[in-house]
Amino acid sequence: MGKRVGIEVSIAIAEAVKLARAEVIAAYPITPQTHIVEHLSEIIANGELDAEFITVESEHAAMSCCCGSSAAGARTYTATSSQGLALMSEILYHPGPMRLPIVMTVANRALAAPISIWNDHQDIMAQRDIGWIQTFAENGQEAVDLTLHAFRVAEDRKVSLPVIVNIDGFTLSHVIEPIVIPDQEEVDAYLPAFKPRVRLDVKKPVTMGPVGIPEVYTEAKMAHNEAIKASKRVILQGWKEFAEIFGREYNPVETYRSEDAEVLLVTMGSISETAMTAVDAMRDKGTSVGLVRIRLWRPFPGPEFRKAAGKASVLAVIDRCLPPGAVCGPVGAELRSIFYKMPGAPKIFSFVAGLGGRDVTVELFEEIVDKARAYAKKRPTELYEVIGVRER
Amino acid sequence: MITELEKFKGFSAKNLPKEEGLAPGHRACQGCGEVLALRMVMKALGKDVIVCCATGCMEIVTTPFPQTSWQVPWIHIAFENAASVASGVEAARKVLMRKGRIPKRHVDILAVGGDGATGDIGLSWISGAMERGHDFLYVCLDNEAYMNTGVQRSGCTPYGAMTTTSPPGKKGSGQVTWKKNVPAIMAAHGIPYVATASPAYFLDLMNKVKKAALVEGPAYVHIYSPCPTGWGSAGERSVEFAKLAVETRIFPLYEVIEGRYVISRKITKPKPVTEYFKGQRRFRHLSEDQLSFIQAKVDEEYARLMKLSEAT
Numbered sequence: 295m296g297k298r299v300g301i302e303v304s305i306a307i308a309e310a311v312k313l314a315r316a317e318v319i320a321a322y323p324i325t326p327q328t329h330i331v332e333h334l335s336e337i338i339a340n341g342e343l344d345a346e347f348i349t350v351e352s353e354h355a356a357m358s359c360c361c362g363s364s365a366a367g368a369r370t371y372t373a374t375s376s377q378g379l380a381l382m383s384e385i386l387y388h389p390g391p392m393r394l395p396i397v398m399t400v401a402n403r404a405l406a407a408p409i410s411i412w413n414d415h416q417d418i419m420a421q422r423d424i425g426w427i428q429t430f431a432e433n434g435q436e437a438v439d440l441t442l443h444a445f446r447v448a449e450d451r452k453v454s455l456p457v458i459v460n461i462d463g464f465t466l467s468h469v470i471e472p473i474v475i476p477d478q479e480e481v482d483a484y485l486p487a488f489k490p491r492v493r494l495d496v497k498k499p500v501t502m503g504p505v506g507i508p509e510v511y512t513e514a515k516m517a518h519n520e521a522i523k524a525s526k527r528v529i530l531q532g533w534k535e536f537a538e539i540f541g542r543e544y545n546p547v548e549t550y551r552s553e554d555a556e557v558l559l560v561t562m563g564s565i566s567e568t569a570m571t572a573v574d575a576m577r578d579k580g581t582s583v584g585l586v587r588i589r590l591w592r593p594f595p596g597p598e599f600r601k602a603a604g605k606a607s608v609l610a611v612i613d614r615c616l617p618p619g620a621v622c623g624p625v626g627a628e629l630r631s632i633f634y635k636m637p638g639a640p641k642i643f644s645f646v647a648g649l650g651g652r653d654v655t656v657e658l659f660e661e662i663v664d665k666a667r668a669y670a671k672k673r674p675t676e677l678y679e680v681i682g683v684r685e686r
Numbered sequence: 687m688i689t690e691l692e693k694f695k696g697f698s699a700k701n702l703p704k705e706e707g708l709a710p711g712h713r714a715c716q717g718c719g720e721v722l723a724l725r726m727v728m729k730a731l732g733k734d735v736i737v738c739c740a741t742g743c744m745e746i747v748t749t750p751f752p753q754t755s756w757q758v759p760w761i762h763i764a765f766e767n768a769a770s771v772a773s774g775v776e777a778a779r780k781v782l783m784r785k786g787r788i789p790k791r792h793v794d795i796l797a798v799g800g801d802g803a804t805g806d807i808g809l810s811w812i813s814g815a816m817e818r819g820h821d822f823l824y825v826c827l828d829n830e831a832y833m834n835t836g837v838q839r840s841g842c843t844p845y846g847a848m849t850t851t852s853p854p855g856k857k858g859s860g861q862v863t864w865k866k867n868v869p870a871i872m873a874a875h876g877i878p879y880v881a882t883a884s885p886a887y888f889l890d891l892m893n894k895v896k897k898a899a900l901v902e903g904p905a906y907v908h909i910y911s912p913c914p915t916g917w918g919s920a921g922e923r924s925v926e927f928a929k930l931a932v933e934t935r936i937f938p939l940y941e942v943i944e945g946r947y948v949i950s951r952k953i954t955k956p957k958p959v960t961e962y963f964k965g966q967r968r969f970r971h972l973s974e975d976q977l978s979f980i981q982a983k984v985d986e987e988y989a990r991l992m993k994l995s996e997a998t
Contacts, residue, residue, distance in 0.1 A: 317781045320774065344785055346777035350770065351814030358767035358811065362738060362774025365761050368782055370774075388763050487787070494736045494759040494775060496793050503762035504749035514751075 296476040296540070303434035304329030304467045306475065307373075307399055310441040312343045313481040316397075317368035317488075320348035320359035324378035325411045326463035327401040331373055353378035357385040357396075364394040365502055367493035369445065372396070375463055376403035376417040383421060389456040390425030391518040392503055395448035395488070396456040398426075399441065402563065402614075403463040404650040412651020413463040415563065415614040419624045425518055427457040427525055428592040430562040432548075434471035436589075437461045439542055442481060446532045449488045453525045460591070462564040464651070476540060484539050526593050546595035547602040548587045551577060555584030557663050558603060558640070560611040562588045562625060565654045569612075572659030583663050588625065596632045603633075609642045610666035612654070613678075616646045622678035643669050644678035658682055688878055688944060690900040697892045703729050707737075712755040713747040717921025719912035719928055720744060720827040723885040724798070727825055727909070730892035731794050731899055733758055738772040740799030740808060741765035743834045744827060766808035769815035772797040772822045794899045795822040801842035802832040805868045816875040816904040823898045823905045826868060829913035837916040841866035844936075845983070846976050847968045849916070854971040864983065872906040873942040879905040880942040881950075885912075886928035890939060890950055897941075910937045918967020930962040935988040940995070947995040959984055 301309075308330050311319070319338075321331040337343045346368075350356045356372050364370040374382060379400055389396050404410040405417055418428070427447060431437040437459065444457040461467055492500050506514050526546075533544040550570050552558055561569050566587040576583045586602050586609075588595075603609060613623020621627065626644030633639035643666045648654040662681055697703070707728030714721035724744055728735075737760045739745045745762045748755040763771050772795050779795075782788040797815075799808055804826035812824055831849045832838040839852040843861045848854055852861040873880045878901045883891035891909065898905035910931055912924040919927060931937040934957045939950040959981050963969040972980075 317785070317787075318774065318777050320777075344781065346781045348773055348777050348818065350773075351810060351817070355767065355770040355773075355811050355814050358763055358770030359774035359777070361763050362761065362771035362776075363778040364774075365771075366736070366775040366778035366782070367788065368778035370778075384764060385767065392763075494761060495788075496734050496736065496759060496791075499757060499759045501749055501754035501756050501760045504751040504754060505746055507750045510751050 296474040296480065298472055298474045300470055301434070301473050301475070302329065302468065302470050303437055303461065303473070305333050306434055306438050306473045307441055307461070308333035308337060309475050310438045311371050312337050313476060313478055314442055314445045314485055315369065316343070316345055316371040318346045318348065318360070318363035318370045319372060320350050320356040320363065321372050321374070322350050322353045322356050322378060324353065324375045326403060326467045327373045327375040327378070327399065329467065330399055330401070353381045354385060357382040360396045361385065361389055361392070361394055364389065364396050365494050367488065367490045369449070369488040370396045371398070373399040373401065375401045376405055379417045379421060380405060386421055386424040386426070388503070390522070391514055393454040393521070394456060395454050397441070397444045397448055398456070398458050400458050400460050401463040401467045402460050410650040413465050414649045414651070416616070416649070418458070418460055419615040419617070422624055425522060426592065427455055427522065427529065428460060429458070429590055430460045430588065431466065432564055432566045432587065434466065434469070434473045435542070437466065438473055438475070439536065439540065439544065442476070442485060443532050443536055443544070446485050447525065447529050450528045451491055453521070453528045454491070455521060455525055460563065466564045480539055484536065522593050526595070529590065544589065545598070546590035547598045548589060549602050550585040550587070552584030552586055552602065552604060552606070554582065555606050556582040557608040557610060557666055558606040559583065559585045559659060559663065560588070560609055560625065560629065561585065562591065563614070565612070565614070565648060568654060568656060569659055572656040575656055576660060576663060581663065594628055599629070599632060603640060606640050608666050608670045609640045610662050611642060611644050612662065613644060613646050614648045616649060616680060626678060641670050643674065645681050646678060647681040652682060688901050690902060691897055694897060694900055697730065697889055697896065699889070703732060705729065705732050707731060707733060707735060707756070707758045708748070709755045709757050713750065714743065715915050715921070717914040717924045719885055719924045720800070720829050721747065722924070723827055723891065723909045723911050726885060726888050726891050727796070727895050728758070730895040731796060734792065735794040735796050736775055737761070738768045738775060738795070738797045740768040740803035742800040742803050743829070744798065744800070746834060765803055767811045768797040768799050768803065769808065769812040769824055773815045773818065773820045776820045776822050797822055797824045799826060800834070801826060801828040801830060802840040805841040805866045809871070813875065816872065816877050819903050821902055821904070823895070823907065825895065826906070826908045827911045828908060829911045829916060831913070831916050833913050833916040842868065845980060846972050848971060849968070859973065859976060860971065869906065869908045869942070873945070875904070876945065877904040877906065878902070878944055882908045882910070882937065882939050884910045884928045884932055884937065884939060886925050886932065887939065887951070894941065916968070919965055923965060927962065927966065930957065933957045934959045934962045935984050936962055938988060938991055940991060946998045947991065949991065949995050
């Protein structure tokens with residue numbers, strides 16, 4: 295049995311990486327990710343974890359080191375945020391098709407301009423299509439558990455893909471929560487040592503990352519796509535076994551008071567807890583409302599989401615990202631696609647909220663639900679709406 | 687003093703290794719000085735080496751999937767980050783050996799890039815890796831432009847040279863800046879070993895590469911690599927041009943061992959730079975003024991190098 299302690303979420307994630315026995319960590323400091331790698335360097339300096347910590351000169355180099363380390367067969371971890379994730383961007387496209395199982399925590403944060411250190415999902419949505427498995431944590435416990443799950447899934451030989459665990463910057467990374475830190479024995483039982491199928495080894499030379507001439511490029515991309523789609527089975531299996539060992543259950547999509555709800559809020563990340571409070575408040579007033587939360591973002595759990603949405607007639611999707619000039623937020627677009635031309639599909643309204651650290655309050659959720667219900671009767675003129683904008 | 691080099695006797699014509707890390711059969715242009723140099727590098731290193739290659743000619747011509755010219759483990763990630771990838775490989779091997787997860791065995795780690803990947807876009811990545819002190823060898827194969835993308839100028843393109851982005855015209859007269867001194871930048875990191883080499887002096891090249899691999903910590907070898915396609919020169923004259931670059935003092939051969947400059951081949955009676963320029967289309971537009979400027983600057987740079995070797 296693990297030990298329940300009051301601990302900052304970033305520190306707890308670092309503890310999870312230690313329990314996972316990470317072997318190489320390469321990182322560059324960026325707010326609000328810093329506490330994670332700071333604590334990891336302390337852990338290594340204290341001899342609590344036998345790992346190499348590479349103090350790189352940029353996030354781009356961090357991800358480059360991670361590619362080299364993973365290719366050489368070491369369990370590899372890094373963490374970043376925002377501009378750092380953007381700086382990594384070029385290299386983020388490599389480990390997927392190259393099947394390098396790197397695990398990364400992204401403490402989600404807004405992107406400049408204007409410069410902002412506060413939380414939203416613009417950084418990760420700009421990297422939506424890098425071909426990594428991606429999950430979103432709601433709270434500290436989930437952040438810890440998803441980190442262990444990430445290593446397990448990434449390194450499974452049937453998967454062999456990089457994984458990102460998204461946590462909301464500050465609102466999650468910097469809060470102190472009661473979190474069960476698992477026992478080393480439990481983690482060891484869940485997470486065997488990394489045994490790559492191929493690695494850079496002079497006894498068995500391989501060529502990694504060759505030129506993709508036109509005759510093979512499409513097939514290489516296709517193989518990656520198939521791998522990420524097929525990873526869902528292992529992701530689910532990973533959560534099933536997690537429940538067996540640690541007693542905490544996880545699913546690709548979670549619901550709250552959704553069974554008979556007419557309107558469903560759709561969220562990702564830590565605002566979901568506020569959304570639950572809002573659902574309770576609205577239910578008390580007699581509004582038929584529930585919540586669907588997406589935990590697994592890539593591969594997108596389409597069937598699970600359709601099932602979770604049930605018979606609701608209205609979906610109010612909250613995106614924490616405003617793609618300029620687009621028709622709606624990325625989560626909204628995804629959901630419109632999976633319900634497209636489906637008989638009895640709910641009406642989907644896309645809202646953008648909580649940009650650059652703006653609070654997403656219970657009142658804001660109530661406003662969103664009111665608007666969605668009104669739009670269900672009379673279609674809005676715009677395809678999405680930015681909520682909570684100050685007029686002056 | 688670096689103790690690792692004491693036992694090394696050096697290659698000679700009689701004891702050249704038979705092993706080839708780079709197999710025959712690749713898609714480099716005829717007369718490519720770069721692939722010739724790379725073959726020597728690999729011959730010097732043997733089979734116990736992991737290669738981290740930057741994007742560039744050597745990556746493209748050796749690995750069109752499903753073919754590969756590499757007989758040793760090889761990885762390519764991107765244009766600028768070969769040194770970082772090498773850092774990751776080195777760190778991973780270190781921890782895996784320490785934990786007994788892989789057998790203990792010394793393996794050289796080679797990062798290789800062209801002059802664009804090394805002197806321009808990748809400079810910060812290489813600098814970071816050297817500052818951290820990873821035990822690896824970086825080899826720059828310098829053909830003096832972004833050849834793989836169609837001969838655009840790089841920071842290592844020599845003054846006056848014509849490229850597609852430094853074209854001579856009514857107002858321009860080729861590259862306007864002096865060649866970036868990348869070996870000096872590397873030496874400034876205080877790493878144990880830096881050297882310049884040329885495929886025209888193949889034993890010297892192989893010995894320097896081997897020494898660079900033997901020293902513990904980061905090492906850097908800058909190899910002059912003629913490019914008939916980019917230079918507009920005859921393929922069969924590549925080695926000749928590589929030799930002329932040394933004999934005219936345009937590309938002096940030297941080592942920087944723990945900060946000590948050692949000139950490998952003193953050129954006491956230099957040939958005029960014009961002799962090197964003849965037969966290279968990239969220099970044919972040079973004016974008399976430009977030629978005199980280049981000659982004066984080459985003399986000055988060589989004198990500075992001599993002073994460095996005397997002073998250190």
